[in-house]
Amino acid sequence: MKHPKKIKVGISIGDLNGIGSEIVLKTFDDSRMLDFCTPVIFASTKIITFLKKKYKLAINFQGIDSAEHAIDGKVNIVNVWKESVTINFGEEDPKVGEYAFKSLEAATEALKKDEIDALVTAPINKHTIQSDKFNFPGHTDYLAKELQGESLMFMITDNLKVGLFTDHVALKDIANVITPELIKKKIAIIQHTLRQDFRIQKPKIAVLGINPHSGDNGVIGKEDEEVLKPTLNEIRESGELVFGPFSADSFFGSKNYKNFDAVIASYHDQGLIPFKTLSFGQGVNFTAGLSKVRTSPDHGTAFEIAGTNSANINSFKEAVFKAIDIYKCREEYKKLTRNPLKKQSKKI
Structure with missing residues (x-):
């Protein structure tokens, strides 16, 4: 044989x-x-x-x-x-x-x-x-x-997968970098990699807000209301299971991440700090796309x-x-x- x-x-x-x-x-x-x-x-x-x-x-x-x-x-x-x-x-x-x-x-x-x-x-x-x-x-x-x-930093364990809209970008530049085009592109990469590389046919994805409390309806920054929410609504209308934006400060502590196949953070530390805290050295950096x-x-x-x-x-x-x-x-x-x-x- x-x-x-x-x-x-x-x-x-x-x-x-x-x-x-x-x-x-x-x-x-x-x-x-x-x-x-x-x-x-x-x-x-x-x-x-x-x-x-x-x-x-x-x-x-x-x-x-x-x-x-x-x-x-x-x-x-x-x-x-x-x-x-x-x-x-x-x-x-x-x-x-x-x-x-x-x-x-x-x-x-x-x-x-x-x-x-x-x-x-x-x-x-x-x-x-x-x-x-x-x-x-x-x-x-x-x-x-x-x-x-089109690469995307995707931090993975068996039970948690976190992608990023922006990775090695200075914090002061984040809001200007996250555009509707970037959001659609990064979400499409994660959807494809979940299907192709992880056998998840209908992925359910959570997106974290850009500002604290996802902007509190525009009180703490307008990017979530004017850029993120309309773009996610447009993606949902195409039939994809994309939800958010969620307030990042409570999303992981409440274990809400367990309800999704992947989470997309707006910037590097917003995603990697909770990921590394939860993964305890078992995590892997996978370059999707x-x-x-x-x-x-x-x-x-x-x-x-x-x-x-x-x-x-x-x-x-x-x-x-x-x-x-x-x-x-x-x-x-x-x-x-x-x-x-x-x-x-x-x-x-």
């Missing part, structure tokens, strides 16, 4: 002065992970050997020159560079930032060429990675450009504990599992949409 080929999960190593390399290697130090996927880490065997000794791990790995040569049942390391890299845990270093980008660039190219099936990114330092080649607020915007998609699957842990480089051998791997491990699950759902969705008989039977 022929066994199906395992999903190739590409991994960018992130900032080597942070906890990224630790959580990556500790995740795959557990050989049982190789039952679920074939990991392909974009770094160098030299640096991985150093880190293996640093963290006293038993992980066995295979050095390869290209992701297409990855071997099932092995931890594969694509040699993106050959030279030595000086690591000073917990320090910001533009030179180390260059290697974070080299890893990400190589992993993204492999993803575009279908040499890997999905990408999981370890945390970068958004300051030290900046260069002529990387001039973006973070991974999401870079991948949107490279993969030519792209032609390829990309996930990451829900935390950053954690320089304050880097190199201390104390990083929690749970969010990164969950990011790997979610990448695998979403890839499978997406492949299943493609088969269903390509088969008119199956599509017709679902409408009856």
Whole structure:
């Protein structure tokens, strides 16, 4: 009996002065992970050997020159560079930032060429990675450009999914950025990803207000009354289950989020503070709207504990599992949409 080929999960190593390399290697130090996927880490065997000794791990790995040569049942390391890299845990270093980008660039190219099936990114330092080649607020915007998609930051667990109208936008600019066009576009992305990537055929979505108390009928800002409410009404008229705007201060504490398949916050902290409070390190950052699957842990480089051998791997491990699950759902969705008989039977 022929066994199906395992999903190739590409991994960018992130900032080597942070906890990224630790959580990556500790995740795959557990050989049982190789039952679920074939990991392909974009770094160098030299640096991985150093880190293996640093963290006293038993992980066995295979050095390869290209992701297409990855071997099932092995931890594969694509040699993106050959030279030595000086690591000073917990320090910001533009030179180390260059290697974070080299890893990400190589992993993204492999993803575009279908040499890997999905990408999981370890945390970068958004300051030290900046260069002529990387001039973006973070991974999401870079991948949107490279993969030519309409990206949306979508924070997910099994029981909570939070999307954002705006992500890395200064608070003073939020009201001007949220337009009817943006609202429609972001809601459409979430509706599609819930159907395609999470098997939810008729998603029910809650939208949080822009202002405190959703503006209190225009008393605390007019954006909710003049922009958000009319746009949501228009979307509802098309038959979609979109509700709100809800007052953000009580929405999560009242557990109202449990009544919806996804929640859309107006800005970064409005959505991510409650998400991270409720997810307890089990959350995953999924970039919805792209032609390829990309996930990451829900935390950053954690320089304050880097190199201390104390990083929690749970969010990164969950990011790997979610990448695998979403890839499978997406492949299943493609088969269903390509088969008119199956599509017709679902409408009856």
